[in-house]
Amino acid sequence: MDLKWRIKPWGEATLVELEGEVDLHSAPPLKAALLEVGSAQSARIALDLNGVSFLDSTGIGALVGVYKKTREGKGQIVFFGARPRVKRVFQIAGLWNALPFYESRDAALAVLLPAPLVTLPETPVPAEGEAHAG
Amino acid sequence: MPDKPDKPVRPPRIELSIPAQSEWVRVARLTVAGVAARQGFSIQAVEDLKVAVSEAINNAIQHGPSSAEGEDVPMVSIAFEPRPQGLWIVVTDGGRLERELSLDKPVPPTPEHDADLPEGGMGLLLIRSLMDRVELEGGSDADTSLKMWKALPRKESVRS
Numbered sequence: 404m405d406l407k408w409r410i411k412p413w414g415e416a417t418l419v420e421l422e423g424e425v426d427l428h429s430a431p432p433l434k435a436a437l438l439e440v441g442s443a444q445s446a447r448i449a450l451d452l453n454g455v456s457f458l459d460s461t462g463i464g465a466l467v468g469v470y471k472k473t474r475e476g477k478g479q480i481v482f483f484g485a486r487p488r489v490k491r492v493f494q495i496a497g498l499w500n501a502l503p504f505y506e507s508r509d510a511a512l513a514v515l516l517p518a519p520l521v522t523l524p525e526t527p528v529p530a531e532g533e534a535h536a537g
Numbered sequence: 538m539p540d541k542p543d544k545p546v547r548p549p550r551i552e553l554s555i556p557a558q559s560e561w562v563r564v565a566r567l568t569v570a571g572v573a574a575r576q577g578f579s580i581q582a583v584e585d586l587k588v589a590v591s592e593a594i595n596n597a598i599q600h601g602p603s604s605a606e607g608e609d610v611p612m613v614s615i616a617f618e619p620r621p622q623g624l625w626i627v628v629t630d631g632g633r634l635e636r637e638l639s640l641d642k643p644v645p646p647t648p649e650h651d652a653d654l655p656e657g658g659m660g661l662l663l664i665r666s667l668m669d670r671v672e673l674e675g676g677s678d679a680d681t682s683l684k685m686w687k688a689l690p691r692k693e694s695v696r697s
Contacts, residue, residue: 459663465656467656471656
């Protein structure tokens with residue numbers, strides 16, 4: 404298998420870890436699997452790209468398609484951990500700044516989840532997550 | 538075109554022929570990585586070549602001739618021609634150039650809304666950006682070939 408993905412619940416979000424190559428062969432099944440997660444109303448997805456060793460324009464197309472679909476359902480999807488070679492492809496395609504890429508898993512999940520679920524706060528914070536710890 | 542006129546040795550050419558099916562593109566990536574690494578291309582240049590080769594073959598698979606039921610799967614041929622200054626890669630399919638292949642200077646999109654985000658049509662943009670020269674050959678009675686050149690940086694062209 405050229406590409407594997409692992410889908411994990413993460414608080415109220417879903418973490419999807421990718422491992423392998425995203426190309427003409429693996430992009431369609433990946434897109435189908437992600438659409439299943441992303442088409443839920445208000446889905447919150449963090450896509451871990453750390454394990455992606457290769458990605459071409461078909462991979463970009465699949466991720467853009469899932470991004471659009473998730474947003475249509477009032478959901479949110481963020482990407483993190485892109486290696487330089489993956490970043491380069493998105494940059495050339497002119498999409499690096501158009502899509503929500505983050506450096507780390509914590510940074511990505513912080514966007515999706517209320518603060519208490521990401522890091523343990525030093526002081527209690529209200530459930531709505533408006534307060535700043537410290 | 539021999540590299541040295543006084544030495545009538547045929548320049549190296551590595552040929553690969555794969556079925557026009559998505560599961561075989563990876564084999565061409567492995568091959569170009571092997572050829573390019575042997576020439577001394579940098580790790581990033583090898584990655585660039587892998588993307589460019591994949592895009593060219595994707596294009597051949599998606600827009601080249603399709604096989605009728607019961608017929609053999611069409612083939613895509615990939616030729617690698619390592620030269621002291623760089624690498625030529627020629628991807629040929631049985632298409633007759635009826636498809637739209639713009640070789641205009643690539644202009645990356647600057648999408649402002651979700652709906653403007655492209656989901657396809659980025660292959661040639663990537664090829665044009667990652668390779669130093671791109672040529673398209675074909676005709677009404679000829680196969681379609683995409684010919685790409687990646688130059689070696691001067692200091693890296695010592696190894697052979």
